[in-house]
Amino acid sequence: MTGSNEQVIIDRWKDEPAPLLPVLQELHDRDGYLSEEALHAVAVGLRIPIADLFGTVTFYHHFSREPGGLAASRVCTGPVCKMKGADALVAALEGATPMPCSGRCDDPIPVLQGHDTLVGLSADTLESRPSPLPPTALTGVEECVFAHIREPGRASLSGYEKTGGYEGLREALEKTPEDILQVMSDSGLAGRGGAGFPTGVKWKAVADAEGHPKTIVCNADEGEPGCFKDRCLMDYDPHAIVEGMVLAAYATGATRGFIYLRYEYPETERVLDQALAEAHAAGFLGTNILGSDFEFDLYVRRGAGAYICGEETSLLNSLEGKHPFPRNRPPYPVTHGFEDLPTVVNNVETLASVAPIVRRGAEWYKSLGRGEQAGTKVISLSGDVVRPGNYEVPLGFPLLELIQWAGGVPEGRSIQAVTMAGLSGGFLAGDDMDVTLDEPSIRSKGSFLGAGGIMVFDDSRDMIEVSHQAMEFFAHESCGKCFPCRIGTQRLMERLAGKAGPKDLEPWIDEVADLGKTMMETSACGLGVAAPLITNSLLKYFPEQVSDHVKR
Amino acid sequence: MTGTNGRAHENLTFILDGEEVPFADGETIYEVSERHQREIPTLCYDPRLDPFGGCRMCIVEVEGARNPVASCTTKAASGMKVKTKGGRLEMHRRVLLEMVASENRTVDVDELSGYASQELGTLVDRYDARTDRFQGRQSGTSHGDDPNPFILRDYENCISCYRCVRVCAEQEGDYAISVMNRGFATQITTEFNGLLKDSACTFCGQCVQTCPTGALADLKALANADVPGTTEKTRTICTYCGVGCSIDILTRDDEIVGVLPAMDGPANNGALCIKGQYAYDFVGHRDRLTTPFVKGEDGQLRPSTWDEALDRAAEGLGKVVEEHGRHSLYAIASGRAPNEAAYVMQKFVRAGLGTNYIDNCSRA
Numbered sequence: 001m002t003g004s005n006e007q008v009i010i011d012r013w014k015d016e017p018a019p020l021l022p023v024l025q026e027l028h029d030r031d032g033y034l035s036e037e038a039l040h041a042v043a044v045g046l047r048i049p050i051a052d053l054f055g056t057v058t059f060y061h062h063f064s065r066e067p068g069g070l071a072a073s074r075v076c077t078g079p080v081c082k083m084k085g086a087d088a089l090v091a092a093l094e095g096a097t098p099m100p101c102s103g104r105c106d107d108p109i110p111v112l113q114g115h116d117t118l119v120g121l122s123a124d125t126l127e128s129r130p131s132p133l134p135p136t137a138l139t140g141v142e143e144c145v146f147a148h149i150r151e152p153g154r155a156s157l158s159g160y161e162k163t164g165g166y167e168g169l170r171e172a173l174e175k176t177p178e179d180i181l182q183v184m185s186d187s188g189l190a191g192r193g194g195a196g197f198p199t200g201v202k203w204k205a206v207a208d209a210e211g212h213p214k215t216i217v218c219n220a221d222e223g224e225p226g227c228f229k230d231r232c233l234m235d236y237d238p239h240a241i242v243e244g245m246v247l248a249a250y251a252t253g254a255t256r257g258f259i260y261l262r263y264e265y266p267e268t269e270r271v272l273d274q275a276l277a278e279a280h281a282a283g284f285l286g287t288n289i290l291g292s293d294f295e296f297d298l299y300v301r302r303g304a305g306a307y308i309c310g311e312e313t314s315l316l317n318s319l320e321g322k323h324p325f326p327r328n329r330p331p332y333p334v335t336h337g338f339e340d341l342p343t344v345v346n347n348v349e350t351l352a353s354v355a356p357i358v359r360r361g362a363e364w365y366k367s368l369g370r371g372e373q374a375g376t377k378v379i380s381l382s383g384d385v386v387r388p389g390n391y392e393v394p395l396g397f398p399l400l401e402l403i404q405w406a407g408g409v410p411e412g413r414s415i416q417a418v419t420m421a422g423l424s425g426g427f428l429a430g431d432d433m434d435v436t437l438d439e440p441s442i443r444s445k446g447s448f449l450g451a452g453g454i455m456v457f458d459d460s461r462d463m464i465e466v467s468h469q470a471m472e473f474f475a476h477e478s479c480g481k482c483f484p485c486r487i488g489t490q491r492l493m494e495r496l497a498g499k500a501g502p503k504d505l506e507p508w509i510d511e512v513a514d515l516g517k518t519m520m521e522t523s524a525c526g527l528g529v530a531a532p533l534i535t536n537s538l539l540k541y542f543p544e545q546v547s548d549h550v551k552r
Numbered sequence: 553m554t555g556t557n558g559r560a561h562e563n564l565t566f567i568l569d570g571e572e573v574p575f576a577d578g579e580t581i582y583e584v585s586e587r588h589q590r591e592i593p594t595l596c597y598d599p600r601l602d603p604f605g606g607c608r609m610c611i612v613e614v615e616g617a618r619n620p621v622a623s624c625t626t627k628a629a630s631g632m633k634v635k636t637k638g639g640r641l642e643m644h645r646r647v648l649l650e651m652v653a654s655e656n657r658t659v660d661v662d663e664l665s666g667y668a669s670q671e672l673g674t675l676v677d678r679y680d681a682r683t684d685r686f687q688g689r690q691s692g693t694s695h696g697d698d699p700n701p702f703i704l705r706d707y708e709n710c711i712s713c714y715r716c717v718r719v720c721a722e723q724e725g726d727y728a729i730s731v732m733n734r735g736f737a738t739q740i741t742t743e744f745n746g747l748l749k750d751s752a753c754t755f756c757g758q759c760v761q762t763c764p765t766g767a768l769a770d771l772k773a774l775a776n777a778d779v780p781g782t783t784e785k786t787r788t789i790c791t792y793c794g795v796g797c798s799i800d801i802l803t804r805d806d807e808i809v810g811v812l813p814a815m816d817g818p819a820n821n822g823a824l825c826i827k828g829q830y831a832y833d834f835v836g837h838r839d840r841l842t843t844p845f846v847k848g849e850d851g852q853l854r855p856s857t858w859d860e861a862l863d864r865a866a867e868g869l870g871k872v873v874e875e876h877g878r879h880s881l882y883a884i885a886s887g888r889a890p891n892e893a894a895y896v897m898q899k900f901v902r903a904g905l906g907t908n909y910i911d912n913c914s915r916a
Contacts, residue, residue, distance in 0.1 A: 036744055049727030051743040051751060058732040306734070323731065328605045328625040480712060480731070480738035482606050483595075487651040490736035491686050500688040511686060518647040521619045521640075522608040529619075 005030075006038055010045035017256060018338075020046060020056075020321030021301050024063065029115075032071055033064040048321065056323050059479075061099065061305030062263045072097060074112040078225045079423070079455055079469055080105040080382045084121055092123040100307065100473055101225035102264035105382035105455070106389045107132045115266035131228075131235050131267070135389040138397075138405050142368055144376045145352040146392040149236045155271055157278040160239035166284055168355035169243055172250055173292050180251040181207060184354070186362035188374030193219055193310070193347025194421060194450035195526075196439055199354075202344060205334035206252040209342035214254035216245050216296075217338060217345045219315060220261045220268075223307035224422030225473055226453035229378040229390045230348035234261075234268045237352065238275035242298065244351030246284060247358055248344055249296040257298045258338070260315050263305045272300050307477035311525050312345040314479065325481040326525040347451070349378055370396030373438045383418075383455035384409045395438045399428075402437065403456060413458035417541065421450025423470045424526070426533030427463070429541035446540075447533060464549045467538045468496035474531040485528025488519040492535055498549065508550045509539065566632040581623035581634055582610055590636045593645055593675050595652070596713035597624050598668075598762050600821060601722050607652075607713055609645055609675070612636045620644065642679070649681035655691040655736075657708045659683060661766030663783070664773040664802070665704075667812050667822075671764035672711065691736055692767070700748045702755050702771055702830050710767040712738045716759035723823055728752035729759060740767075757829035761813055761822065772830055773802070773810030781805040787814065790828040794890045794914070795819050797828050808832055869905065878906040887914040 009026045013019040023046065027038040034057055043050040057063050064070055073093045077086045078101025086109050090096050093111065104110040104119065111118045111126055120126035134146050153159035160166070172180050185200025206214055218241060222230040234241060245257045261269055276298055279285045287295040306324055308314045313327035316338050337343020353375065357365045366374040373395035379402060382388040386407025393402055399418070409415050417429040425447040428435065435441045442449045457466060475489035492515055495501040495508065502508045516532030523529045539546055565572050568588060575584045580603060585592050595607035603624040611620035615633035620641060623634075635641070652672065653659050659673045676683065692707035712731070717740065720729040728751045732741040742751035760768045781804035790797040798817025802810040811832055815822040834840055844861035845853040872880055883905070885897040894912055901910040 049721075049730070049752070051728055051730035051741070054743050054745075055730035055732045055741060059734050308734075328603070328622070330627075475735055478735035480734045480736070481604075481714075483608055483648055483652060483711070486712065486735055486738065487655055487686075487691075490691075491651065491654070491688050494688040514647050515651070515686065518644045518651075522611055522644050522648065524605055524608065524622070 006041045007045070010042060014045055017299060018258060018301050018319045018321070020048070021304065021318070024057065024304070025302060028063060028070055031067075033067050033069040035067075046321065052323065056321070059306060059324060060263075060303070063304050068095075071114055074099040074102075076100075076102040076104065076108070076110045076112075078102065078105065078473075079419075079466065080226065080388075081109040082469055083383065083461070084108045089121075089123060099264070099305070100223070100476060103222050103228040103231050103262070104131065105226055105228055105380065105453075110264075112264060112266070117264075117267060131231055132389060133236060134232060134391065135387050135406070138391065138393060138402070141392070141394060141397075143392045144356050144365065144368055145233060145237070145240065145349060145378060146390070147356070149233070154237055155235070155239075155275065157239060157275070157282060160237070164359060165239055165355075166243055166282075168358040169246055169250075169284060170290060172247055172358055173290055173294065177207065177251045177253065180247060180358060183358055183362050184251065187357045187365040188362075188369075189350065189353055189357060189365065190374075191347055192349035192353070192377065192451070194224070194424070194448075196449075199346065199350055202334060202346070203248060203252050205332075206254070206342045206344050209335045211335075211341045212253075213256055214249075214252055214341060215338040215343040216248045216252070216254045216257035217312075217315065217319070217343060218245055218257070218259040218348060218351055219310060219312060219345055220259050220265075220348050221303050221310040221315060222262055222265075222348070222451075223310045223477070224424060224451050224453050225470075226382055226419060226422040226455040227380050227451045228382075229380045229452060231265055231268055232390045233348050233352050233378075234265070235271055238271050239279065240352040240355060241348055242275055242279050242284065244346075244354035245298060246289065246296055247354050248346065248351065250294055252342075252344055254342075254344065255295055255297065257296060258319060259298070259300045260309070260319060261300060261302050262310075263303050269300060269302055276300065306479075307473075308479045308525075308527060311527065314525075315345065316343065325479050328524070368394055369438075370394045370436070372396075372440075377437060377449070377452050379437060379452045379454055380422075381406050381454050381456070384413065384415075384458035384461070385456045386410060393437055396436045396441075399433060399435050399437055399454070409456060409458045413460060415456060416459045416461055417457045417463060417466075419453070419455040419457075419470075420447040421530070422453030422455075423473060423534065424448075424450055424530035426530075426535075426537035427457075427541060428537070432541075447537070463538060463542045463545050464496060467534050468493065470534045471496050471531065474527060474534075478527060478531075482522075482524035482528060484519045485523045485525075485531070488515045488523075488528060489531050491515055492532065496535070496549075498552070503550065505547055505550045509546075512539070564628075564630055566628050566630060566634060568634050569636055575628040579628050581612055581614075581621075581626050581628050581632075584628050585612070585623060585634075585636055592623055592636050593678070594624065595671060595675070595711065595764050596715060598715050598719065600815075601715065601718045601762075604714060604718065607648070607711075609648055611641055611644060613638065613641060646679045646681050649676050649679050650683070650685040652711045653681060653683040654686035654688060656711065656765065657690060659765070661709065661769070662774060662777050664777055664810055665760075665766030665769035666763055666773075667761040667815070668715075668764045669766035669769065689736070691738070693739060695747075698747050700755065700771075702757065702826070703748060703753075703760055704769040704771045704774065705748070706767050706769060707740060708767070709765045710740055711765055712740070713764060714740075715762040715764065716740060716768055719758045719762045720753075724754065724756050724758055726752045726754055726756075728754075755826040755830065756824060757826070758813070758823055761824075770810060770829075776804070776807075776809035779804045779807060779809050781807075783809065785812070790824070791888060792825075792827045792831070793887050794894070796890065797824055799824065799828060801832075808835055873905065879909060881905050881907050882909040883911075885910070885912045887912060 073096035075090045077098040118126040189199045190196045314324045318324040333343045417427040432445045471493040475493045593609045605622045605625040610623045612623045613635040692710040695705035785800045797820035798814035800812040813824040846856040883901045898910045
């Protein structure tokens with residue numbers, strides 16, 4: 001099976017930045033799995049201890065170590081797809097295995113076959129079709145990142161340039177990097193991947209940090225269940241992300257960049273490759289960008305199936321070919337990022353907002369939000385809602401109004417609960433759903449907006465089962481570095497499954513509460529901190545369902 | 553990463569449990585706290601290794617921080633107010649111990665398992681943690697089929713602290729041990745989850761000695777678990793080579809039952825090689841020579857005295873020089889001898905025998 005050309009593959013990549021993932025992907029593609037021989041060659045070629053390489057390969061969900069593994073169907077069993085019958089689909093497709101939410105909740109159920117996504121609710125209706133565009137914008141709402149996304153041909157360079165694409169970059173090159181930093185700072189733009197860190201502050205820190213080369217990383221590892229906004233932006237407006245990254249590079253003095261794309265978006269990789277080639281040919285990337293002495297090289301690197309790689313320091317370790325555990329912080333990536341050098345890590349949506357802000361100004365962007373809130377947020381709305389999809393709303397927009405705009409829950413049903421931040425924010429239910437879509441409002445209910453994934457559950461759903469699936473996801477994705485998350489997610493999952501734990505309500509709640517508290521207060525990264533919001537909100541809103549569950 | 557960086561800074565202090573304490577730039581809260589006898593509990597910490605931040609037992613409260621921080625990975629900073637004790641911290645530590653205990657088969661392991669093997673059990677006792685709480689699946693699959701005679705791989709007692717992985721990489725430089733899978737399915741492993749003998753392992757035993765649960769344990773020592781008597785420790789120097797690693801010999805009634813590396817050994821800092829760690833059988837072996845032998849008239853070896861043996865050797869060497877010249881001799885000093893002995897050896901060969909033909913087996 002494995003032939004002599006693995007050396008050719010390794011030689012081609014070994015002097016490129018961040019070579020491990022692409023080398024492994026190519027060998028995985030060539031053989032349909034990662035053989036011992038191939039891994040031995042990679043270990044020698046890239047000078048990685050073989051035991052470490054083996055361990056790291058096993059960390060990723062999608063790297064197969066068995067012949068035929070790549071070709072086997074992987075069926076999304078995320079929360080929404082489960083509601084739509086994903087388990088039956090896994091059973092119906094021969095050799096199929098489940099995979100965590102793969103970001104197609106507005107058009108379920110995605111099935112990955114090799115590097116193609118098929119979609120359908122049953123085995124005989126599976127077909128290849130483009131990911132959905134955002135539905136019609138809300139009346140009276142001015143969009144930022146979606147303003148032009150529905151225009152035909154937008155993904156091509158000519159389509160992008162039709163409405164001012166790369167004008168922001170041209171204008172920026174007439175100004176100083178400090179000017180750009182100022183605009184970003186004034187705009188109030190904050191990280192749209194969930195953490196909400198002010199983008200201007202982050203860029204300034206990288207601009208001020210010592211050490212070269214500096215790096216811009218686009219975090220496109222959209223792994224949060226119920227989030228599919230970054231896929232939409234990349235599929236239909238890839239140049240907006242490229243332009244945003246070039247602007248970030250200009251502002252911070254970075255000379256190289258990576259788009260770290262999740263494995264589950266193979267079509268998106270092809271779109272990005274095409275966009276990068278066009279941008280390079282047109283002089284927006286590479287050396288002497290638009291005739292200036294500014295240079296910036298941009299690379300796409302595809303992950304291999306690990307939610308934790310959406311955590312920025314895990315992502316950086318993954319890029320560097322290391323075991324993708326989160327790093328201890330401080331130091332932060334702004335000073336010690338990719339290869340321990342100053343690095344900006346920004347989410348796709350954040351970067352897509354940059355060019356419009358540079359072109360139209362900080363005041364314009366700020367004014368898009370409601371009240372004290374600056375700008376917009378894309379909400380991925382899915383689940384029991386008539387028109388699921390990505391909606392760009394002003395920050396501060398009422399949640400229930402958005403759900404209403406999306407057609408509400410199906411006829412004859414009522415809303416039981418919604419998730420926040422995908423799954424990471426746990427549930428809101430009852431009167432607590434009367435929030436506006438911004439961090440202060442949602443945090444006042446003990447949850448958070450995060451990356452903006454919201455899944456709706458109507459009154460027919462078993463919230464214990466929903467919670468169990470959520471915790472199963474967190475347990476599956478826990479990296480295993482810190483004790484509270486590694487053990488805590490497992491123990492909570494077992495208790496929600498009814499497989500283990502006390503049979504009386506009081507000790508059951510006591511165990512679940514203690515596990516949750518210690519996870520929230522001592523976990524090393526956000527995964528373990530957020531996971532118990534599921535059980536906390538379950539106990540808060542659905543005590544009767546919990547009581548019935550423990551007793552049965 | 554760890555330790556003071558030696559640069560003297562004036563007036564750097566922070567408040568540790570209400571007491572103003574000095575620290576050096578770069579020191580972690582844990583390091584300073586240890587110097588002040590705070591006895592912060594740890595499981596994934598080994599002072600010789602880069603801090604990892606996995607077990608979260610060493611959490612402390614820092615004024616202004618919402619959640620406790622891991623003191624092993626958090627650098628001390630001027631003016632910081634740190635609390636190492638208190639109800640909230642003790643509660644978390646106890647829950648963490650109960651979580652860890654729930655994933656293992658047992659927390660009680662034989663003390664002969666290894667140097668650090670009692671750490672988990674001791675902490676469980678100290679915090680009065682319940683070992684029957686948080687019941688559920690246990691983690692780790694033991695490698696009972698590994699036929700090596702030195703290292704027990706009982707991963708059902710593993711708590712995934714990665715000390716073995718890190719000591720193998722950072723101290724020994726073998727990179728033989730790694731970690732496969734993730735989350736609760738995490739498994740300490742070697743390349744392709746095979747046997748130790750098929751990996752880069754050199755059987756130095758450092759993974760065994762840093763393991764805080766006895767999941768990796770000293771099989772040779774455990775074979776002596778039933779030897780009667782109380783275990784005594786005797787500090788000595790390993791006789792195998794000139795490095796001079798400090799070791800503690802474990803004996804019961806004058807019988808060696810095991811060897812522990814001395815963590816404070818100036819030459820080895822807790823490190824040993826396979827010979828120092830495991831190859832002590834020669835001490836009491838029936839074939840071991842305890843007196844010099846010389847050949848009699850009949851050509852048979854017989855026990856003798858040092859005086860007679862040395863006279864016989866001198867006579868023989870002198871005869872060779874007389875008959876074949878001084879350059880017909882070549883001497884090799886043993887790598888087991890220390891520098892001083894090697895020096896005397898070359899002096900003897902050069903001045904005594906009159907030849908430059910002297911080398912050392914560490915090089916030859």
